[in-house]
Amino acid sequence: MNPEQCLFCKISKGEIKATILYQDAAVTAFRDIHPVAPTHVLIVPNKHIQSINEMEAEDELILGHLFFVAKKITQQENIAESGYRSIINTGVHGGQTVSHLHLHIIGGKPLREPMG
Numbered sequence: 156m157n158p159e160q161c162l163f164c165k166i167s168k169g170e171i172k173a174t175i176l177y178q179d180a181a182v183t184a185f186r187d188i189h190p191v192a193p194t195h196v197l198i199v200p201n202k203h204i205q206s207i208n209e210m211e212a213e214d215e216l217i218l219g220h221l222f223f224v225a226k227k228i229t230q231q232e233n234i235a236e237s238g239y240r241s242i243i244n245t246g247v248h249g250g251q252t253v254s255h256l257h258l259h260i261i262g263g264k265p266l267r268e269p270m271g
């Protein structure tokens with residue numbers, strides 16, 4: 156997929172609107188457009204990485220940072236104590252529908268099904 160046409164690249168560049176909760180040089184966090192729970196945030200690398208399958212050695216720090224930002228977001232959203240789910244879907248069987256690696260942070264209610 157051409158990064159020029161990628162939805163999450165466009166969101167991280169500000170070319171498509173989203174409710175952005177956090178952004179720095181490496182990652183962007185924004186609210187999922189179809190939330191499955193009171194808090195449903197997506198955290199993406201600003202660099203176009205299609206999925207974990209396309210991850211390169213140089214991306215290790217970015218993905219670690221993705222999780223550190225997840226910690227900040229869960230504190231801001233007040234779900235750190237109650238708990239939440241963090242999910243990265245990969246490929247067809249994983250249910251990945253947007254071909255730009257993203258970490259789902261889902262919480263604010265008890266979760267029973269895999270995706271809330």
Ligand code: AMP
Nearest residue numbers: 173186187188189190244250251252253
């Ligand atoms: P996945 O199924 O893991 O690829 O998740 C893709 C997620 O992106 C879904 O939860 C969608 O609701 C979400 N999504 C799709 N388009 C947008 C958008 N324009 N803004 C925010 N979230 C979106």
Ligand code: ZN
Nearest residue numbers: 161164203255
């Ligand atoms: Zn992209």
